[in-house]
Amino acid sequence: MNIPGNLKYTKSDEWVDLESGKMGLTDYAQNQLSDIVFVEALVDIDDDLEVGGEISSVESVKASAEVYAPAGGTVVAVNEGLADTPEVINSDPYGAGWLVQVEVSSQSDELMDAAAYEKYCAERE
Amino acid sequence: MTYIPHSPKERDEMLATIGVESLEDLFKAIPAVHRYPDLDLPPALTEMEAAAELSEIALANETTNDLVSFLGAGVYNHYIPAAINHLLLRGEFYTAYTPYQPEISQGTLQAIFEYQSLIANLTGMDVANASHYDGATAVAEAVNMAMSQFRNKRTRIVMSAGVHPQYRATTDTYTQFSDMEIVGAEAGPSSTPDALAELINENTALVVVQYPDFFGRIFDYTKLGETAHEAGALFCVVANPTALGMLKTPGEMGADMVVGEGQPLGIAMSYGGPYLGFFTTREKYVRKMAGRLVGESVDSRGQRAFVLTLTPREQHIKRERATSNICSNQGLLALAAGIYMSLLGQTGMRQVAELCYHKAHYAAERIASIPGFELCHDEPFFHEFAVCCPGSVEEINAHLLEHGFLGGYDLGQDYPELENHMLVAVTEKTSKEEIDALVEILSEVSHD
Numbered sequence A: 001m002n003i004p005g006n007l008k009y010t011k012s013d014e015w016v017d018l019e020s021g022k023m024g025l026t027d028y029a030q031n032q033l034s035d036i037v038f039v040e041a042l043v044d045i046d047d048d049l050e051v052g053g054e055i056s057s058v059e060s061v062k063a064s065a066e067v068y069a070p071a072g073g074t075v076v077a078v079n080e081g082l083a084d085t086p087e088v089i090n091s092d093p094y095g096a097g098w099l100v101q102v103e104v105s106s107q108s109d110e111l112m113d114a115a116a117y118e119k120y121c122a123e124r125e
Numbered sequence B: 001m002t003y004i005p006h007s008p009k010e011r012d013e014m015l016a017t018i019g020v021e022s023l024e025d026l027f028k029a030i031p032a033v034h035r036y037p038d039l040d041l042p043p044a045l046t047e048m049e050a051a052a053e054l055s056e057i058a059l060a061n062e063t064t065n066d067l068v069s070f071l072g073a074g075v076y077n078h079y080i081p082a083a084i085n086h087l088l089l090r091g092e093f094y095t096a097y098t099p100y101q102p103e104i105s106q107g108t109l110q111a112i113f114e115y116q117s118l119i120a121n122l123t124g125m126d127v128a129n130a131s132h133y134d135g136a137t138a139v140a141e142a143v144n145m146a147m148s149q150f151r152n153k154r155t156r157i158v159m160s161a162g163v164h165p166q167y168r169a170t171t172d173t174y175t176q177f178s179d180m181e182i183v184g185a186e187a188g189p190s191s192t193p194d195a196l197a198e199l200i201n202e203n204t205a206l207v208v209v210q211y212p213d214f215f216g217r218i219f220d221y222t223k224l225g226e227t228a229h230e231a232g233a234l235f236c237v238v239a240n241p242t243a244l245g246m247l248k249t250p251g252e253m254g255a256d257m258v259v260g261e262g263q264p265l266g267i268a269m270s271y272g273g274p275y276l277g278f279f280t281t282r283e284k285y286v287r288k289m290a291g292r293l294v295g296e297s298v299d300s301r302g303q304r305a306f307v308l309t310l311t312p313r314e315q316h317i318k319r320e321r322a323t324s325n326i327c328s329n330q331g332l333l334a335l336a337a338g339i340y341m342s343l344l345g346q347t348g349m350r351q352v353a354e355l356c357y358h359k360a361h362y363a364a365e366r367i368a369s370i371p372g373f374e375l376c377h378d379e380p381f382f383h384e385f386a387v388c389c390p391g392s393v394e395e396i397n398a399h400l401l402e403h404g405f406l407g408g409y410d411l412g413q414d415y416p417e418l419e420n421h422m423l424v425a426v427t428e429k430t431s432k433e434e435i436d437a438l439v440e441i442l443s444e445v446s447h448d
Helices: A027-033 A114-124 B008-018 B023-027 B047-058 B082-088 B106-123 B135-149 B165-175 B193-197 B222-230 B283-288 B315-321 B331-368 B393-402 B432-447
Strands: A014-016 A022-025 A036-041 A054-060 A064-068 A071-078 A100-107 B156-159 B181-183 B204-211 B234-239 B257-261 B277-281 B294-298 B304-308 B384-388 B421-425
Touching (some): A022 A027, A064 B315, B008 B023, B082 B331, B106 B304, B135 B165, B135 B234, B135 B257, B135 B277, B156 B165, B165 B181, B193 B204, B193 B222, B204 B222, B331 B421, B331 B432, B393 B421
Parallel strands (some): B156 B181, B156 B204, B204 B234, B234 B257
Antiparallel strands (some): A036 A054, A054 A064, B257 B277, B294 B304, B384 B421
């Protein structure tokens, strides 16, 4: 399982890059969901996003899930391309599979670093 | 597995669990005098006696079997081919419910799949759902879908006054606790698409028109649809399926949703339904569509098979995030509509539409020639038209009923400014003799 060291993670399996403000679903999450067939952004550019706010709705062949913001701030970009290629979340969850980018002004106080998140995932196996 | 839901022992266990001694104790909150009232009922009848009494009561009904009907306004007196009831009332269809388990529901699933395909074809759209309760629900669900599509960020719905008044009332019920603002009615009942276009702005989620409109008028809504799309709004057409047998489809006009009442497709007229709401949309919006959807697949042996598909949309999975809380559909009536469309085919649907059209135009011409009566609108119409009468529609209809005629709909009921306006409907069942007889009786009225 891929858990990059430069990112922060949530208990609900989102990642955030506090440098760029990009956020998305973790490798663990995409693997649990299996084939993702539909993504809908629930925020628009210029929206004020709060920590824990819903950023996307994701559907896989198995389930439907909402993605919550690990950090808050003004939305500066939404990955529109995912609407046509949702499977990118499966193949490249930390790269092309990013969901939303914000100008970070707040963050969850429960964010984990890579080591803590790896442990958290292992506990659930 | 026992089908007796609770034995005395289980009942006692349940009572003990909630801490009461007897079933009667559960009703203590109700004053004793109201608990088991004596009902003043006549002695029980045998089945034969009860059937005779009910038949007696039913004789008081006046139906379109006995009356000549010119009443429409959303429900139309079309011929229903005998094959429909023959197939519809088969036990396999008549008792079946939600086909969750495809292994044992292929017949029901295929029936719905065929219905969906036929409706999508008729409306010129990509995909149809398994149906809604009635046309009014389908319209309200279109509004619901638009609200969901824009995540409530756009709060204006532009809805023509030419949309069926009851559909608009149902929409008001749906949206009463939301921030939606529904505009369009103030443009007046005779308004044209151009008047509606002026109401569309950047806050508009949806534009809704009816085709033909409630007054029977036919407009090409292509330009209105373009205006809606330029503002980023969705565009919904409420269509009469019979008319689609001969008219340009709403799909060709750029509609994002086409909805309507499926009753004209082989479903009997009845007071309060059950009827059939059809709902179609573009493929790109399918995940926002309410209701069930049957799709084609293959089974474990590679054979063609049918299943409920895209179910994560539905409220039992998506919960409060689903577009709608309605998934129930009118399976049996969708089947009736499916049989009707497949029996008639494209040619038959066109013939029915043309018969309606030509007979209605004959009737309109004859009625307009009676002194005191005139057509209220100049626009092209399909099988229904508004007539400006020399007196009260209620009185004219009472007079018609004495002659065994069911007159047209009194438009003053819904549009105060349309007092003395009658909406006259003609179908393929209406004969020239009946139209001539109507004209003769109306002529008497005009002489009074």
